[in-house]
Amino acid sequence: MSPSPAASEPAPVRAARGRDDACPGALRLHLADDGALARVRVPGGLLSSDQALALALAAEELGDGALETTSRGNVQLRGLAADAGAELALRLGAVGLLPSLPHDRVRNIVATPLAGLDGGAQLGGWVRELDALLCGSEPARKLSGRFLFALDDGRGDVASLDADVTLIAHAGAADASADVSADASTDGALLRLGRADWCAEVPHGPRAALAAAEAFVQLADGAWRVREADPDGALLAERLGLRRRALPELTGRRPVVGAFAGANARSGGLVVGLRFGRATVEQWRALATAGEELRVTPWRSVVLLGAGAGAGAGVGGAGAGAEAALPAQLAALGLRTDPGSPWEQATACTGAPGCVKSLADVRADAAAALDLVAGEALAETPHANRPAALPVHWSGCARRCGHPVGRWVDALATGPTTYRITNSQQPDSAIEVTTQQMAAAVADARRTT
Missing domain, CATH: 3.30.413 (Sulfite Reductase Hemoprotein; domain 1)
Incomplete structure (x- = not known):
């Protein structure tokens, strides 16, 4: 396959924009509806434990107590004061970020x-x-x-x-x-x-x-x-x-949530999923102390190097004997360690109340729908036998911020309690549903081949 599902799509040639883009950074903060937002670049998604802990402390002391990962493997802090940039820059500079x-x-x-x-x-x-x-x-x-x-x-x-x-x-x-x-x-x-x-x-x-x-x-x-x-x-x-x-033929294999065996005894680990890429400070600190190193992926997950491969110390440094229980410990904190969960390849924009343009609290609505489907799937079919599902993205407005490329299910809010569900490559498949009907509609659309 081509290395990009969108490779054959024509791209419009645009004239010069005549202005700088407003993409946020660690120095240029974005003023959102829930406070200022900083985006910390993490090249390759590579974070040492010390760097990850420094980000958690910054989120706790300067922000809203949570961290977000992005579709480019970066990390965002939200709920910052408008003048927090200078202090944040000092903290990031001290740990090489x-x-x-x-x-x-x-x-x-x-x-x-x-x-x-x-x-x-x-x-x-x-x-x-x-x-x-x-x-x-x-x-x-x-x-x-x-x-x-x-x-x-x-x-x-x-x-x-x-x-x-x-x-x-x-x-x-x-x-x-x-x-x-x-x-x-x-x-x-x-x-x-x-x-x-x-x-x-x-x-x-x-x-x-x-x-x-x-x-x-x-x-x-x-x-x-x-x-x-x-x-x-x-x-x-x-x-x-x-x-x-x-171009060469490429399989496009992405990391799947759960433990993985390394090429040798030193390289195994655990892939942990974050719900919509967001982690509380407690969850983030658990990740930072569970492995030798973190790799933030572009798919709202984190790879813990050494965790479960003879090098991890368990959540909170509980010792090597806790390695086998690490997935359960992280799951108990609300992190995803089940490789067959409907949460896999499910994303959402910030939504209300964080974004003033959003028509609905899309993350709350999406979480309710995914948890309902997850409960039904666990009761009926072991995850090893469940068919692969299309990616799904919930959006609070027509901008569809953060949506995936290629083929995906589009769940677009059309009001506080209504959504339009569409296969991105089949516009005539659109149906209108309420939040109560959404779980079944999205599950059906994700099974479409």
């Missing part, structure tokens, strides 16, 4: 969350090098906060995220089954630009990615994304002297 003030919003890097753990190349070197190159580039400061880099280990998971610059490691570039520290950072890579239906082989992935971004800055004329200024990548290819080749 704000290495360059001018580059705060442009450090948008997603990476395969399980890279180097269940086989294939380790991408940590790519992530660190690209981040350092970005922070050292004067032209990169002009990128919009929406410009996205994706570093894929060859399985195709983050290559499907419609990034502006995608690097794909060569198959077998580094064999993590022998050494999980093996890294693809010095190997060649395949470079894809926006939604181009081709790629090019490049000798050094991070440098090629930065060169593409800097070339885009010269070409952009106010555009925020590659698909707006160069839909087929031809202009950038000419500037960079790239030789085109066919």
Whole structure:
């Protein structure tokens, strides 16, 4: 399959926007209906335990006591005071989460969350090098906060995220089954630009990615994304002297909630899902202390490295004997550890009361619908035998903030207690339902093949 389900969709060519994008950062806060919002960039989703704990403390002392993960593997704090930016910047800088003030919003890097753990190349070197190159580039400061880099280990998971610059490691570039520290950072890579239906082989992935971004800055004329200024990548290819080749076949496998076996005894762990990407400070601290390292995924989940693989200490440092009980401990805190839950691939925008544009409290409505379906499914069918469901996204208004790409079920609020349920690729499938009818309607739509 193509690395992006949307690859064949035509992208409109837009004129220069003539204004900066308002994408929030750690320094530029967004004033939402529930207070100021800060978005902390986490390149590759990589967080040490100390960094994760520092974020929890900031959410507790400066925000509303919760943290949100985003579709780009970043972390958001909400309910901040309007003047909290300076204090937050000091805290983030102290733990290495704000290495360059001018580059705060442009450090948008997603990476395969399980890279180097269940086989294939380790991408940590790519992530660190690209981040350092970005922070050292004067032209990169002009990128919009929406410009996205994706570093894929060859399985195709983050290559499907419609990034502006995608690097794909060569198959077998580094064999993590022998050494999980093996890294693809010095190997060649395949470079894809926006939604181009081709790629090019490049000798050094991070440098090629930065060169593409800097070339885009010269070409952009106010555009925020590659698909707006160069839909087929031809202009950038000419500037960079790239030789085109066919895109490889990629499976697009994404991490599934639950324990996973690593390529060796040191690389196993646990994937934990967050309801709509949101975690309380208590939940977040439990995650931060359960494994050796955290990887925030673009799919509202967190990978705990070492948890359940002989290195984790259990929630609250309970000792190695607690490893087997870790999924149950985290589930008791309201985190998701069941791989067969209807909550898998279920997302929602902020909704009311956090967003003034929302017509409904979509997260409360969606949670009620998902929990109802989950209870019925557990009573009827073991999760191992349940068919895969389409992604579903609840939106409080027609902007549909945060919706997935490809095929998905669209649950759009049309009033405080009414929704329109539609298959995103079958507009004539739309039906109007009440919140009481929504659970069954969404479940049926997600089973549509």
